Amino acid sequence: MTAVQDRTGTPAPAPRRRPNPVLALLRNSWRQLTSMRTALLLLFLLAVAAIPGSVLPQRGVNPEDVRDYYAAYPDLAPVLDRIGAFDAFGSVWFSAIYLLLFTSLVGCILPRLRDHVRALRMTPPAAPKRLDRLPQHAFLAAPAGGAEAIAATLRKRRWRVAVRGDEVSAEKGYLKETGNLIFHLSLVAVLIAFALGSWYGWSGNRLLVAGEDKAFCNTRQQYAETDIGPRVADADLPGFCLTLEEFEARFLADGQPEFFNARVGVEEPGRELRSADFSVNSPLRLDGANVYLLGHGYAPEIRYTDRNGRAQTSIVPFLTTGDMGLTSEGLAAFPDVNVDPATGERNPELQMAFEGIYLPTAPQEPPYVRSEYPTERNPAVFLIGYRGNLGLDAGIPGSIYRLDQRQVTTGKLTQLGEAKLLRPGEKWTLDDGTSVEFLGTRRYITLSVRHDPGSTMMLVSCGFLLVGLLGSLFGRRRRVFFRVGAAPASGSPTGSSSLVEAGGLPRTDHPGFADEFAALVAAIGDGGRAGTPTGVDGDTGAGTGRADQDRARTREGTE
Known part of the structure; x- marks a missing residue:
């Protein structure tokens, strides 16, 4: 096949191949996705996407709040639910941003990591021909030993050095790029740890009342609130049971908490029953789960005796109202009382319930609305009785x-x-002859049981992230060059046979480089013991500048 020629006989250039539009689109899209600008934009979008999860109630954390939100905003709630606002961290749009950010970071880091490794393996570049054009410039007396002596001084100061005959090149400050890469690699590791915790982690909250009859076993049904990852089945939960044996709390005179400690009986498969203590800042660590102490309170024991003389006892935790005296509110419900002994049928219109306020230290005089101290110095419960249908048979949660x-x-x-x-041991007789009695209280604690397989990785990654951030902030890339045997200039030390010309270049913004360069030149000049540097150029350099040297050369040429 012969090449096509034009009229002059010169072969015409071969026609250019048109690029594949699909490959070009994919290549350009990948470049845009892996750019640092896109990574920062996705990081900002991820922070914005997390706002609904912090502002709106989440179904996986508190479904009751979601139901209350539906009742308060019947028109807005269905719209938010359709876009996944009540399950923000598990929604499609949050996952899409998360995966795009992960891909963008990986695409940004890998080429930079490759280039950084190449730069670390390369020797410092050769000195430029005109060192006087560098931001820092100086002449100094040549030390004994010449270029090797200069290289030895630089190595002592941890510079990477390359000697080429009478020229010495050195560079320093790779910590900046190393720290930058460590920071971004740690950020990727943080995202991986977060994904592991979201997929394979689980958590649950539970109120544990003292007593063997109120023991808690680690099953999903016994938690008040759960957040279980999509890759975790009910059978994956570790099997253990906890029984609250004792709870100790100490308070200061003004009611401020001083010390909390809970002692529980722990029963694990294949192990003997044991007792273990844990507190607020010292969780109970079990195989496959950690148990954290979040709060505490009181569970009043209220016994109701119905018309037929049958008694039932309610031991339900009363939730604290948030004051320092541990004033608590709760409900003692008795839906299965007043059963007809002849027929065994229960009349739903004769169900009983008592709303109450529990006061660990009740005031001596009314109003009885707030406890004066968080420990039980004068315990009392303030009850309001109700009779009728409690609405529990409707099946509505x-x-x-x-x-x-x-x-x-x-x-x-x-x-x-x-x-x-009512105070402990006192009885209240109602209008129909039934009675309610306040027997006393039991302590309860609020537990958070958690398992996060990515927590260790998250901790280590955050540590490296901070180290990398410090390195990238305080690392400064710079280079220096020395040429032995430079032509003597006006103002050179008297009797010096040869000089060393030095130049310095900061690769990044480094306000202190002029001082560092001057100190380095002085250290090398002291090694020569021939005098001080003849000229140091730069913004803050001392001695004669480049302009003074040029004027000196002009005078020499005129003479």
């Missing part, structure tokens, strides 16, 4: 700590006269 006020407003529940203050 509800709180065990509050009475359904819809039953009261519709008249299905009737309040029984005035509220009553």
